[in-house]
Amino acid sequence: MSILIGKNTRVMVQGLGRDGSFHAEQMKTYGTNVIAGVHPGKGGSLFQGIPVFNTAEEAVRETGAECSVIFVPAPFAADAILAGANAGVDLVVAVTEGIPVLDMSKIIRELDELGTALVGPNCPGLISPQESKVGIMPGNIFQKGSVGVISRSGTLTYEVVNHLTAAGYGQSTAIGMGGDPVVGMKYNDYLELFESDGETELMVIVGEIGGTDEQNAADFVKKNVKKPVIGYIVGRSAPPGKRMGHAGAIISGADSTAEAKVTYLRENGIPVADTVEQIVDLVGDGLGGRN
């Protein structure tokens, strides 16, 4: 078991430009069930043996795709997300970075109405090790196991997972939820899925400065989560008012600092690691010595 994606999930790739093509191939190599590509003007062709369609609607109709991953450039990405959702996929994973925040805000209600789940945008995607990878993560560092990982970042997720894997703590599913101010699913949505997932025994949330998602997650955990949760928050040395790479990583008020988040999590019973190494120790404690 895992959450959101598994061995049989039928995945289509929207946007077969340079990045989309490269990662479509990488996903297929990893074992993801990639069954269609969407690229206007390339309909009727094959990419690595995968049929390509001009529209998302045609791709879903012809192949029964359930999940779509978006590599479409930022100016057109919000529309591409809607195209996938309206075609009928259950899950859209938007890797694209730089989508205007208001554009995202405008489409999010329609996704809710359609019942389409969204991961991202501006995210590395998600992976259920040894089953399916939808996104751009380096598959080789992941290992199947019982830790659920939810992060706002890309390479930092890899860093954390690398330590977990080295210590023998495999992952059920690892998700990069995206670094933008407005993203689809958030910690709470993933925590809820992990809580009811039979394979997951513990969750790690990797947070950063900006917004109050981590505090909201702590509130949610207190009320709804029985499995152990570990936190790690970066940006303790970030100056206020400066965007630290991610559009969403900016200190705009006292609640959005790393210190405020660490304190809030700890006060609400979530152990927080000061360093990546400490995450492994806390996971060990949380699992009571089980690997």
Place this chain on the structure above:
Amino acid sequence: MKLEEFQAKRLFKEHGIPAPDGTMVTTAEEARSAAEKTGCPVVVKAQVQAGGRGKAGGVKLAGTPSEAYMVAESILGMDIKGYKVERLLVDPAVSIAGEYYVGITIDRRKKLPVMMVSASGGMEIERVAAETPELIYFQDINPERGLRPFEARKLAFRLFQEKGKALGAASVMVKLWDCFQHVDASLAEINPLAELDDGSIIALDAKIILDDNAIFKHPVMEELRLPTPTEKKELDAKSHGLSYVQLEGEIGCMVNGAGLAMATMDVIKHLGGTPANFLDIGGSSNPQKVVHAMELLVLDKNVKAIFINVFGGITRCDDVANGLVTALREIKTDLPLVVRLTGTNEEEGIRILSDFGITAMKNMTEGAREAIRLAKERGGI
């Protein structure tokens, strides 16, 4: 991208929001003639992208044109929260009967824009929120439908009893939304929105932050950019695909990925060192990017040691290693260098560096510790 007050007021006016007819000036002499033209008294206001200008002495009243000259001379060149004052706004002074707050921002939790209003104008909204949260009224805005007049009236009648004033304020609110969505702002704020003695409603201050992700839709906004020297450096970095923020520490950092870059700064701080910057070289393995990144670090006079931290995922360690070797052949520096390389093609990357005489480490914390040690050897704290 933050706009200065005079730019934000110009956008306000284009969207029909009443604001004083001020003049932007860059010299004391211009301030004098602006005051003559406007008619005294005038308010002379420092144009910087920082709050608390009044407290810092950057906003002053002048009764005559020659007083405007003197006041302008005292404010120009002033340092306000790290911003040097190079521009002033000369606004006609008005007599104020009441001050209010109106702002729109993106509510990350609800994932939509929200309008906030309060009768505590002139105060920072964060302070009002902390001290008297019951005095702030909110209205969610469905971005597809916009702020409807009845929603604005609901807020306006919280602030004003009298119909004329309430309708004036509601009209400003609807126009503020028009402006917000038209320029793709992430924040638009009127603080204070003033009620004048004659009962009219007017924006006395203006703050707009544009969504950097949306600037491509509004190329004309690029012309509004007025970068400080530090921001120029950051913008220059951005044009090379680098995300850079200058800090004041001693360890220059070069990292792939924003989250990992923050984690790197944090671990340096955790171990007793000080990071000199945030620098994300992004996901590609373009060697030229590494060269530009090295230039940025070497030019920072505070830097006593450099720590390069790369987790190869999509970025390949051998590409980064090649870029680094190219950079070190081009850029002569005697700064000590610590490299941490892990992930895709790490063996190859480590070999390339070792042929060049650099020993790469595999662990981030160990790398940070070594960089701090080397910085201390060179007289760092």
